[in-house]
Amino acid sequence: MPPSSAKTTDGKTTDGKTTDGKTPDGQMPDGMPVIRTIAMPSDTNPSGDIFGGWLMSQMDLAAGNIAARRARGRAATIAVEGITFLSPVYVGDEVSLFGTLLHVGRTSMRIEVEAWRRARESDESQKVTEAIFTFVAIDAQRKARPVPPEY
Ligand SMILES: CC(C)(COP(=O)(O)OP(=O)(O)OC[C@H]1O[C@@H](n2cnc3c(N)ncnc32)[C@H](O)[C@@H]1OP(=O)(O)O)[C@@H](O)C(=O)NCCC(=O)NCCS
Numbered sequence: 001m002p003p004s005s006a007k008t009t010d011g012k013t014t015d016g017k018t019t020d021g022k023t024p025d026g027q028m029p030d031g032m033p034v035i036r037t038i039a040m041p042s043d044t045n046p047s048g049d050i051f052g053g054w055l056m057s058q059m060d061l062a063a064g065n066i067a068a069r070r071a072r073g074r075a076a077t078i079a080v081e082g083i084t085f086l087s088p089v090y091v092g093d094e095v096s097l098f099g100t101l102l103h104v105g106r107t108s109m110r111i112e113v114e115a116w117r118r119a120r121e122s123d124e125s126q127k128v129t130e131a132i133f134t135f136v137a138i139d140a141q142r143k144a145r146p147v148p149p150e151y
Contacts, residue, residue, distance in 0.1 A: 070109055075135040086130075
């Protein structure tokens with residue numbers, strides 16, 4: 001069994017990412033998305049395209065799901081880095097959110113999220129945005145608490 005990110009001769013790694021850690025255009029990350037949903041008319045901005053805030057909330061939900069699972073409890077978003085909208089999302093698009101836990105600190109977790117769109121009647125996919133979310137594990141009083149060891 002090759003290591004999870006072994007290099008292949010075409011400059012990609014066996015997990016589908018390029019050697020700089022990015023997924024090539026048109027190729028969704030391998031594995032299950034954390035969230036897969038359909039962009040609806042209620043998610044649009046006043047111009048009729050999908051509202052960037054809706055997409056960010058889906059990304060936050062996806063990262064939050066990973067954080068809560070790893071933290072075995074409540075976690076709150078403390079920071080979002082480097083969000084870039086690469087192309088628009090349209091009503092009816094299938095939107096898939098993929099997340100990777102990059103780092104676990106004492107109380108914090110850094111999670112990379114990619115959002116991909118697929119037009120309803122097409123097989124082609126396109127990355128629409130990516131960002132790194134930092135979540136902090138919090139206790140019942142909403143204070144930072146240590147992330148428990150993995151088990
Ligand atoms: C989450 C919260 C409880 C953390 O409390 P805090 O006293 O600020 O936390 P600390 O300063 O102890 O930092 C906690 C962790 O976050 C990290 N952190 C703090 N600020 C950060 C930032 N701007 N970017 C990335 N990480 C950050 C710290 O390095 C630390 O990580 P570590 O324990 O793994 O080393 C508090 O900031 C909070 O309630 N924020 C609002 C959260 C929220 O409501 N989110 C939803 C927004 S609508």
